[in-house]
Amino acid sequence: DAGVIQSPRHEVTEMGQEVTLRCKPISGHDYLFWYRQTMMRGLELLIYFNNNVPIDDSGMPEDRFSAKMPNASFSTLKIQPSEPRDSAVYFCASSFGGARGEQFFGPGTRLTVL
Amino acid sequence: GENVEQHPSTLSVQEGDSAVIKCTYSDSASNYFPWYKQELGKRPQLIIDIRSNVGEKKDQRIAVTLNKTAKHFSLHITETQPEDSAVYFCAASSGSQGNLIFGKGTKLSVKP
Numbered sequence: 001d002a003g004v005i006q007s008p009r010h011e012v013t014e015m016g017q018e019v020t021l022r023c024k025p026i027s028g029h030d031y032l033f034w035y036r037q038t039m040m041r042g043l044e045l046l047i048y049f050n051n052n053v054p055i056d057d058s059g060m061p062e063d064r065f066s067a068k069m070p071n072a073s074f075s076t077l078k079i080q081p082s083e084p085r086d087s088a089v090y091f092c093a094s095s096f097g098g099a100r101g102e103q104f105f106g107p108g109t110r111l112t113v114l
Numbered sequence: 115g116e117n118v119e120q121h122p123s124t125l126s127v128q129e130g131d132s133a134v135i136k137c138t139y140s141d142s143a144s145n146y147f148p149w150y151k152q153e154l155g156k157r158p159q160l161i162i163d164i165r166s167n168v169g170e171k172k173d174q175r176i177a178v179t180l181n182k183t184a185k186h187f188s189l190h191i192t193e194t195q196p197e198d199s200a201v202y203f204c205a206a207s208s209g210s211q212g213n214l215i216f217g218k219g220t221k222l223s224v225k226p
Contacts, residue, residue, distance in 0.1 A: 031212055042218045043158070043203060050212055091157060098212025099146055105157040 004106035006092050012112045018080040021109045024073055025094030033103060034067055034077050035091040043091075049075065050098065082113045116141040116208040120217025127194050128225050135220045137204035138186045146207040147180060147187045148214065153200045161202075162189070194224045 005024040013019055025032045033048040047057040052069045060067070064083070069075040079086055089110050093103040117140040127133050139147075148163035164171045164178045164187065171178050175194075180187040191198055201221050205214040 033213065043216045045213055045216075048213050055212060099207030099214055102148065102160045102163065103214060105159070107157055 004092055004094055004104050006090075006106035006109050008109060009107060010110050010112075012114065013082055014114050015083055016081045017113075018078065019082045019086075019111060019113075021077040021090050021092075021111070023075045023077070023092030023106060025075070025092070026104055027073070029094035029096045029104075030072075031095045031098045031103075032069060032075050033093040033095075034075070035093065035105075036088045037091060037108075038088045046077070079111075082111075084113045087111055087113050115211075116144055116206055116215040118204060118206050118215045118217045120204050120220060122220060123218065124221045124223070126223045126225065129194060129196060131194055133189075133191045133194055133198070133222055133224075135189045135202055135204070135222070136186060137188070137206075137217050138184075139206040139215075140185065141206070141208065142182075142185065144206040144208065146214075147178070148205050149178060149189050150203040150205065150216075151200045152203065152219075158203060191222075194222075196224050196226050198222060199224045 007022045030051050034046040036044045046059045047067045049069045067077045089108045091108045092106045095101045095103045120137045145166035149161050150158035151161045152158040162173050162176050162178050164180050175192045177190040201219045203219045204217040208215050
């Protein structure tokens with residue numbers, strides 16, 4: 001397996017634009033997690049899915065952020081409209097069995113909002 | 115909910131010395147405690163984990179200890195090498211939930 005795949009790896013956009021981050025989890029994994037990492041706030045869990053169903057989105061900063069998982073092999077995190085404070089590295093991770101098993105992280109998407 | 119505290123936030127050691135990073139957790143239902151290493155510009159990767167039915171686990175130069183009564187667990191790295199320099203995160207399972215709660219991280223610097 002190629003591991004967790006994320007695209008794009010880097011995204012530079014202007015304030016107010018819509019940003020869509022994509023993730024393909026490891027085949028067979030039933031949990032998918034979206035994290036945001038900044039120097040100030042560390043690694044924050046934004047939302048996670050179990051069998052494509054959102055379980056906890058309490059970490060999503062505000063209504064500008066939304067996430068979907070239309071099938072077991074694809075998820076998106078959308079920011080609309082983007083703001084400079086959204087600049088961060090966004091990681092997607094997947095696991096089998098949730099908190100009982102190892103989470104495998106993707107390479108991350110470095111987002112810069114100008 | 116679960117809360118994980120990690121100390122210290124930065125740690126500098128000489129090559130060959132030992133390094134210890136400590137974490138505490140709040141939810142007595144937590145039963146899985148992984149440690150992740152993140153090198154600069156890379157993704158976090160699991161280096162060792164421990165479950166609540168075990169008190170200690172070793173893997174070469176790395177060991178983790180768990181004290182369920184006190185609700186704390188520690189990462190021990192012996193004979194540190196420059197390539198051990200990274201940010202280390204502890205985490206705990208959130209009881210009945212499916213996610214992990216991560217500590218804020220420890221930046222370890224190993225000086226040659």
